[in-house]
Amino acid sequence: MKEQEESIAKQIEVELDLQSDNFKPLCANLLYFNTLLEQTIQQIKKLQMEKLRFAVEDIFRIVGQYDKYIIVYFYRSSAAFEKYGEEAHGHLIYQLKARNALTIAISDEDHERNDGTILLDTIGKDKEKIDQLKIEGFLASDIYKIQTFNHDEEIVKYKQKGIKEIPNTIKIEFESGSFDLPLMENKITSWKMQDGTKILPHEYQRYYTNQILMGDTPSDEVKELYLLDKNKQYKEEVLIQLYRYWFVSDSLDEAGKLQYKSLVKRQKERRIGMLKADLGITNSVWENFIKQHPEEYLITRRNLIPFANETLTNHITQFPIYWDEERFIHIYGRHYVDFFINFSTYKGTHFQYGYKDIRRLACLVLESLKQPIEQSLANGKGFNKYGDQGYYFNGNYYTLRISSAGRLMTFFPMDESK
Structure with a gap:
């Protein structure tokens, strides 16, 4: 109690001293120098703006158009330094209209140099900083130095023509003949169950069908739920999995x-019917296509047959994304170049990837958009990415639409590069 009283007394004494005539000149000087400091900082910022060491156009010309990794260093007096620290790094983010506008701008040697917002896609442990760099960004005038890696290629991939490969792909050859596929599939599904991931009906169907292949007999209740049709017979997908x-x-x-041959034929005919309906092709036009383009027909048939309903996301989640027979045919039929029927009434854009890489591409995009997709689905809404908000990857912008149930409805490149 005594110590508290002494502390209060000292505080009162200090406040009285500050109000005395002895301290008035000092307070006035402090206020003056504080005001001068603020004015100096504002003047420095103004000079930075006028000088503009790196304009938005400069950054796009040096780094952005090549999709190179960048490290940016901020002036100590800048708002970016206060918010993010000395530096930030990652890949630059450009929406479709901005990339097109900047591509046109830098084609003129005498183009304007403008300040503007820079967005950055980065990684790290600080989630708040990651989100701020991606959504709010920083001004080009905040930057005093940039760095890139020498090994990054200076190739403009946007609107690049021809077939592409997914970057950083490592191909490992291995012998799969000794794999026990039913056992391996069921182990993976069991791990997902243990991790708390939501298991979809088609996954349960494969899981219990694999149990039959391994010599186990699912209960009548399980069969009723996942394996039998309304006539109490095994579903077509179950029979094909068993017989295959x-x-x-x-x-x-x-x-x-x-x-087995009869099952596959029935499945093939149904899927070809779905493909013709989706592409607007009549039976006579289809028959003409078979006669005039036998190789393309064989490719189409070969790619249609093996598909099975599939979950495309592999992380732990309550909102897995999947595609089924109908959506697979819709996406590949309209946008895979070797599936595309020239007689079709639908003229869509083409993926610039091989058959297997399109699925990998879809999985990569879904993984990158995991957080906003799950937020949307958790609120009972679907997820859409299109137009100027299209997702950019390796030189292409993509449209993506997912239903509220997690079904991948559509996925395709937005531009006309071929």
Whole structure:
């Protein structure tokens, strides 16, 4: 109690001293120099703006058009320094209209030099900083130095023509003949169950069908839920999974082989019917296509047959994204160059990737957009990315639409590069 009283007394004494005539000149000087400091800082910022060491156009010309990784260093007096620290790094973000405008601007050697907002896609542990750099960014006038890596290629990939490869792909050859596929698939599904990931109906269907292949018998309740149709018969997908495994392992007799052939034929005819309907192709035009383009027809048929409903996201989540037979045919039929039927009434844009890489591309985009997708689905809404908000990857902007149930409805490149 005594110590508290002494502390209060000292505080009162200090306040009285500050109000005395002895301290008035000092307070006035402090106020003057504080005002002078603020004016100096504002003058420095003004000079930075006028000098503009790196304009928006400069940054795009040096780094942005090549999609190179960048490290930017901020003036100590800048708002960016206060917000992000000395530096930030990552890949520059440009929406479709901005990239087109800057591409046109730098084609003129005497182009204007403007200040503007720079957005950055970065990684790190500070989630708030990552989100701020991506959404709010910083001004070009805040930058006094930039660095890139020498090994980054100076190739403009935007609107680049021809078939591409997904960057940083490492191909590893391995022998898959000894794999026990049903066992491997079920282990993966079991791990997902243990991790708390939501398991979709088609995954349960494959899981319990694999149990049959491994010699186990699912309960009647499980069969009713996942394996049987309304007539209490095994669903077509279940039968094809069973017979395909037995066929590959050379376990079918002649009657079994005929049954498998009949199942595949029925599935193929249904999928070709879906493809023709989606592309607006009549039966006569389709027959003409088979006669005039036999190789393309074989490619189309070969790619249609193996597909099975599939989950495209592999991370732990309650909102997995998947595509089914109908959406696979819609996406590949309209936008995969070797699926595309020239007689179609629908003229769509083409992926600049091979058949297998399109699926990988979809998975990469979904993984990159994991957070906003899950936020939207958690609120009972679908997710859309299109127009000027299209997702940019390796030189292309993509439209993406996902239903509120997590079904990938459409995915395609927005530009006309071929």
